[in-house]
Amino acid sequence: MKQMILLGALLVALIGLVALPWFAPYFYIFIVTEILIMGLFAASFNLVFGYTGMLSFGHAAFFGVGCYATAMTLLHLKWPFLYCLLLSVGAGALLALVIGFFSVRLNEVYFAMLTLAFGMMVFSVAHHWRSVTNGSDGIAGFTLGDFGLGLDLTLGNPAVYYHVVLVFVVLAAAVLYLIGRSSFGMILQAIRQNPERVAFCGLNVRSYRLAAFTLGGAFAGLAGGLMAPFLRVASPEMLHWSTSAEPVLMSILGGTGYFLGPFVGSAMFILLETWITSITQAWMLFLGIVLALMVMFFRRGLLGTFLDWWLERK
Amino acid sequence: MQLLKPARLLITLVAVTGLAGAPAWADDDPIRIGAIYILSGSAANYGKFAQQGIQLAIDEINQDGGVMGRDLEVITEDSQGKASVAIQAARKLVYQDQADVLMGLDSSGVAQGLVPVMPELKKPLIITHAATPDVTGKLCNAYTYRISNNVAQNMKAAAIIAGETGAKRWTTIGPDYAFGHQSWEFFGKALKEANPDVELMSDTAFPRFGAEDFTPFINGVMAAKPDGVLISVWGGDLVNFVRQANNLGFFEQDMEIMFTVGAATEVLSALGEQMPEGVWLSTRYWYDGFDNDVNKRFVSAYIDRYGVPPSYNAEGAYAAVYAYKKAIESAGSTDGDKLAQTLSGMSLDAPNGTIAFRAGDHQALVGPNWGKSGPMNDKHGIRTLADLRIFDGEKVSRTIEETGCKL
Numbered sequence: 001m002k003q004m005i006l007l008g009a010l011l012v013a014l015i016g017l018v019a020l021p022w023f024a025p026y027f028y029i030f031i032v033t034e035i036l037i038m039g040l041f042a043a044s045f046n047l048v049f050g051y052t053g054m055l056s057f058g059h060a061a062f063f064g065v066g067c068y069a070t071a072m073t074l075l076h077l078k079w080p081f082l083y084c085l086l087l088s089v090g091a092g093a094l095l096a097l098v099i100g101f102f103s104v105r106l107n108e109v110y111f112a113m114l115t116l117a118f119g120m121m122v123f124s125v126a127h128h129w130r131s132v133t134n135g136s137d138g139i140a141g142f143t144l145g146d147f148g149l150g151l152d153l154t155l156g157n158p159a160v161y162y163h164v165v166l167v168f169v170v171l172a173a174a175v176l177y178l179i180g181r182s183s184f185g186m187i188l189q190a191i192r193q194n195p196e197r198v199a200f201c202g203l204n205v206r207s208y209r210l211a212a213f214t215l216g217g218a219f220a221g222l223a224g225g226l227m228a229p230f231l232r233v234a235s236p237e238m239l240h241w242s243t244s245a246e247p248v249l250m251s252i253l254g255g256t257g258y259f260l261g262p263f264v265g266s267a268m269f270i271l272l273e274t275w276i277t278s279i280t281q282a283w284m285l286f287l288g289i290v291l292a293l294m295v296m297f298f299r300r301g302l303l304g305t306f307l308d309w310w311l312e313r314k
Numbered sequence: 315m316q317l318l319k320p321a322r323l324l325i326t327l328v329a330v331t332g333l334a335g336a337p338a339w340a341d342d343d344p345i346r347i348g349a350i351y352i353l354s355g356s357a358a359n360y361g362k363f364a365q366q367g368i369q370l371a372i373d374e375i376n377q378d379g380g381v382m383g384r385d386l387e388v389i390t391e392d393s394q395g396k397a398s399v400a401i402q403a404a405r406k407l408v409y410q411d412q413a414d415v416l417m418g419l420d421s422s423g424v425a426q427g428l429v430p431v432m433p434e435l436k437k438p439l440i441i442t443h444a445a446t447p448d449v450t451g452k453l454c455n456a457y458t459y460r461i462s463n464n465v466a467q468n469m470k471a472a473a474i475i476a477g478e479t480g481a482k483r484w485t486t487i488g489p490d491y492a493f494g495h496q497s498w499e500f501f502g503k504a505l506k507e508a509n510p511d512v513e514l515m516s517d518t519a520f521p522r523f524g525a526e527d528f529t530p531f532i533n534g535v536m537a538a539k540p541d542g543v544l545i546s547v548w549g550g551d552l553v554n555f556v557r558q559a560n561n562l563g564f565f566e567q568d569m570e571i572m573f574t575v576g577a578a579t580e581v582l583s584a585l586g587e588q589m590p591e592g593v594w595l596s597t598r599y600w601y602d603g604f605d606n607d608v609n610k611r612f613v614s615a616y617i618d619r620y621g622v623p624p625s626y627n628a629e630g631a632y633a634a635v636y637a638y639k640k641a642i643e644s645a646g647s648t649d650g651d652k653l654a655q656t657l658s659g660m661s662l663d664a665p666n667g668t669i670a671f672r673a674g675d676h677q678a679l680v681g682p683n684w685g686k687s688g689p690m691n692d693k694h695g696i697r698t699l700a701d702l703r704i705f706d707g708e709k710v711s712r713t714i715e716e717t718g719c720k721l
Contacts, residue, residue: 026410027409030402135490136423136490136491137397137422137423137492138397138427140397140427141430156434231398231402232398232430232431233401233427235396235397238398
């Protein structure tokens, strides 16, 4: 019964999202586009953190590389957008494979520090390699051409682009969800709970961790690729460790224990930011207060706390 | 059944057409100006001066009956000096706050990011500070204008002065983004053209924008022993830079020193006597340099209200508001496309003289102001500019072909 209600709520939310451009103020198309992209970024991080139990502080590297990949191909090669996105996925996955190869052998704080170090290395390269990445100014001034597949879409129209993002995010989220439910996903969760025991079962824990890390990088790359046409600029800040902190905060705000937690966290984060910054510039102070309260009293996040309470209610 | 009387029909018709056309002229809503400046971090003072310039212009205009009977109103957003933040802010201003026109931008990097987005927003943008030549060059578009001078104009003037000093070996210290790199590029090109025997050194220094410690860069340049140094560091960075350079004896070396935005009053008042005498300082506008009625009124009203002389950023912002007033009145509309067309080729009386937006690239042909730092002006607490030279905007501007702009 409750399962049906949840499914119904999800369906209503999805219909609401599809219909958004017809009823919401124009400005909210931008807000929700950003929520969806950052939600996918946070969900890709949660595959690494919430499922496999690895707290990465370098996840922005894959997001940023995806953004640069799309921005640079649009600028120099003018590829159809779909191919740019595929390149972003590949770039995110490849970078995650390399960084993961060195990082997943370590645990806990050492893993966190190593991913942070690699993340800052990637940031430094983008920041200083002026002839290729245009340094601190980043890649801007690219134009949006065709989508690809012969589809006639005006990507420059924010409402059209919103629907493109919605389709990609929903598909990617579905794939991520299925990965989480598969036997592979179960093993990842088992690794989080007890890596020794998984190893004693004869499974190579390090390979599974590397696979999860690479997959997380691929989806973060996709989110980055979707971000480039939205922001119209790929800048080194997107690779900075402070951007790596955003999916961590979003996952904690929404709840790491449920698949949709990071999406809810992303919505909370961006809506709070939008509303609070229109009142005061000190929005980080308010975020800090909200976050401290969440961690102290609702450790399972907003969605997690609600679902725990609701599902256990007789 | 009652027949419609002709008179009543006529009244109804007039009422209906009147209602439909009403918003075009009988609108009591204020005309909204969306402004984007740096309001936080090391250059936040520039945003503050710009806001003051805007407010002064708006209050003057509103007291005088507004624009087409409507008041002006400003909504300001912080760009944080980041392109992505400024683009989001511009979307918010246009779609959420219903801004009719946009203005502002302090940073070249921000301008390069935002300008390509303007054709989607379909609102005019007058840049009042950001100086990258690209936005009235290869990135130019129908909606983007600039009322302040750009790097190409300023560096052409700088090269003329540099050539007269006779210094042969030149290097630079500039912020590590578009502005610093383009300042050096355009300075070098103009200097080399006029004086083929100068040497542009490969030892250049580009500290990060917002870097606190400039000591290694200052030491590096002193060790390289150039004859002349072009310094395009600006904002709070420039204040830190000059203080640290004083401590290291940088200004006692036998070198020509040129600050490309050194005569910003934001910087001069923060430094006071710490700004050394006898170095070349440039500004887009020097409050003491223009003997015309608009400037006299502007400077005295500004000092009366805020207690300090207006900076170039305040002047650019003030002039941009008046440019929009004139454009809206001549277009008779606040429609974005109509305004963008009206601004092209339009001229107005600004504090720095009569200026016009060139139709070919939308750049105002305004000349930079260069002078040597002189004795303190005790009343204003800042250095004076001696040997002030106001360059002719026509002479230092690139030709339309050189800009690469196609409109």
